[in-house]
Amino acid sequence: xxxxxxxxxxxxxxxxxxxxxxxxxxxxxxxxxxxxxxxxxxxxxxxxxxxxxxxxxxxxxxxxxxxxxxxxxxxxxxxxxxxxxxxxxxxxxxxxxxxxxxxxxxxxxxxxxxxxxxxxxxxxxxxxxxxxxxxxxxxxxxxxxxxxxxxxxxxxxxxxxxxxxxxxxxxxxxxxxxxxxxxxxxxxxxxxxxxxxxxxxxxxxxxxxxxxxxxxxxxxxxxxxxxxxxxxxxxxxxxxxxxxxxxxxxxxxxxxxxxxxxxxxxxxxxxxxxx
Amino acid sequence: xxxxxxxxxxxxxxxxxxxxxxxxxxxxxxxxxxxxxxxxxxxxxxxxxxxxxxxxxxxxxxxxxxxxxxxxxxxxxxxxxxxxxxxxxxxxxxxxxxxxxxxxxxxxxxxxxxxxxxxxxxxxxxxxxxxxxxxxxxxxxxxxxxxxxxxxxxxxxxxxxxxxxxxxxxxxxxxxxxxxxxxxxxxxxxxxxxxxxxxxxxxxxxxxxxxxxxxxxxxxxxxxxxxxxxxxxxxxxxxxxxxxxxxxxxxxxxxxx
Numbered sequence: 001x002x003x004x005x006x007x008x009x010x011x012x013x014x015x016x017x018x019x020x021x022x023x024x025x026x027x028x029x030x031x032x033x034x035x036x037x038x039x040x041x042x043x044x045x046x047x048x049x050x051x052x053x054x055x056x057x058x059x060x061x062x063x064x065x066x067x068x069x070x071x072x073x074x075x076x077x078x079x080x081x082x083x084x085x086x087x088x089x090x091x092x093x094x095x096x097x098x099x100x101x102x103x104x105x106x107x108x109x110x111x112x113x114x115x116x117x118x119x120x121x122x123x124x125x126x127x128x129x130x131x132x133x134x135x136x137x138x139x140x141x142x143x144x145x146x147x148x149x150x151x152x153x154x155x156x157x158x159x160x161x162x163x164x165x166x167x168x169x170x171x172x173x174x175x176x177x178x179x180x181x182x183x184x185x186x187x188x189x190x191x192x193x194x195x196x197x198x199x200x201x202x203x204x205x206x207x208x209x210x211x212x213x214x215x216x217x218x219x220x221x222x223x224x225x226x227x228x229x230x231x232x233x234x235x236x237x238x239x240x241x242x243x244x245x246x247x248x249x250x251x252x253x254x255x256x257x258x259x260x261x262x263x264x265x266x267x268x269x270x271x272x273x274x275x
Numbered sequence: 276x277x278x279x280x281x282x283x284x285x286x287x288x289x290x291x292x293x294x295x296x297x298x299x300x301x302x303x304x305x306x307x308x309x310x311x312x313x314x315x316x317x318x319x320x321x322x323x324x325x326x327x328x329x330x331x332x333x334x335x336x337x338x339x340x341x342x343x344x345x346x347x348x349x350x351x352x353x354x355x356x357x358x359x360x361x362x363x364x365x366x367x368x369x370x371x372x373x374x375x376x377x378x379x380x381x382x383x384x385x386x387x388x389x390x391x392x393x394x395x396x397x398x399x400x401x402x403x404x405x406x407x408x409x410x411x412x413x414x415x416x417x418x419x420x421x422x423x424x425x426x427x428x429x430x431x432x433x434x435x436x437x438x439x440x441x442x443x444x445x446x447x448x449x450x451x452x453x454x455x456x457x458x459x460x461x462x463x464x465x466x467x468x469x470x471x472x473x474x475x476x477x478x479x480x481x482x483x484x485x486x487x488x489x490x491x492x493x494x495x496x497x498x499x500x501x502x503x504x505x506x507x508x509x510x511x512x513x514x515x516x517x518x519x520x521x522x523x524x525x526x527x528x529x530x531x532x
Contacts, residue, residue: 027320
């Protein structure tokens with residue numbers, strides 16, 4: 001008596017039911033593939049194609065100006081990036097409000113007023129989008145860095161202005177009672193995100209470990225960011241456009257610096273960036 | 276005897292297995308049952324597929340970033356071994372010159388004389404000369420209190436931000452009390468020219484006016500220094516105020532952030 005050959009199971013469930021397994025796999029993969037192609041692979045492909053077109057048009061403009069070695073080309077590229085940063089800084093001097101400069105090369109984040117650095121914070125750590133090296137590898141980096149980036153949207157775990165509403169006392173007795181109230185110094189955890197034009201997002205995180213209350217606030221803030229991102233994607237899809245990939249930079253500075261930077265920066269913020 | 280018993284048990288087990296296989300096969304080929312299983316597979320596949328698709332949708336920016344991480348970087352720097360090196364180096368020197376000019380222009384923006392920086396979030400006052408720190412002290416800035424009076428009037432007590440200039444230097448300043456000072460204390464508001472409005476001694480020994488009614492001045496409430504408690508002015512301790520006073524003149528820049 002020969003034993004029946006065992007069927008190969010594609011999945012741990014629907015055992016020994018090949019048609020059910022195939023149906024499950026097809027209907028599982030269908031939405032996953034649709035979303036990943038539409039929202040993940042196609043935008044990347046399109047962006048890469050766009051950049052290569054930019055390069056080609058750039059080639060024509062630069063006709064004749066070619067480097068003889070990679071070293072010279074790299075030197076030129078880094079000089080152009082530095083020039084773009086300095087030009088942005090110089091352009092910011094004309095603005096009346098407070099401006100920002102992020103210099104990842106020197107690990108400095110500065111608050112500028114009329115071009116004068118009012119506060120310089122050391123960036124202890126930073127991370128950046130994997131898409132940025134792709135731009136850096138091309139000759140388009142300096143044109144992306146100038147003119148200064150303009151703020152479009154921001155999210156934070158702390159309010160921009162810690163306004164406390166107080167009703168005027170009716171008489172001096174009530175006023176004396178109110179004057180006795182203790183004033184507490186804010187010790188909130190600070191995380192904030194600034195979304196700029198030209199597809200740049202800057203995430204500022206405090207170095208210190210957040211408290212339990214701070215973690216909850218950060219969770220809510222992360223949800224808000226995700227929600228806003230999802231809405232943006234839906235809007236782009238409605239307009240029959242592929243979502244634009246946001247390039248991000250995440251910098252870690254101290255809580256005090258983060259608070260000062262967030263509170264100081266206006267809604268019409270402009271920023272100079274050096275990578 | 277034992278062998279016979281063992282053989283019997285083995286054959287019994289074999290028989291059980293055979294029956295189980297046959298039953299399973301029978302279920303497999305039961306068209307009703309198969310339909311049910313396929314329906315179940317369709318719905319569960321779609322459910323889990325949509326769930327994963329939703330997660331992919333939410334985290335699509337992060338996932339896109341990983342795609343970039345996997346992709347190789349394509350260097351498109353324009354290199355030609357037969358290119359004119361001299362011309363390219365001249366272009367490099369031209370860019371270097373432009374950078375040097377920009378650096379000079381930016382350096383010229385920093386005042387050579389003393390200037391004052393006020394940090395409203397940390398409540399610090401700093402005196403700088405060029406790029407050199409002259410003095411750092413503690414101060415008090417706006418409390419961000421929104422005071423609401425009964426007659427629909429309201430005031431917000433915040434220190435303005437931006438670049439200001441010292442417009443006047445006052446010795447032994449006298450405070451002209453605005454309306455909110457009376458409202459805040461629950462006192463009736465006197466007429467504008469009333470002597471009740473003038474209060475000497477509360478602003479310390481010196482004051483620097485930076486415009487729009489805002490002052491950098493001394494205080495009687497030294498315990499409160501370092502806290503956001505003022506009505507918009509910058510309060511400084513006596514020692515710090517002396518240094519600020521000495522290092523400032525008409526037109527000295529005051530940067531508040």
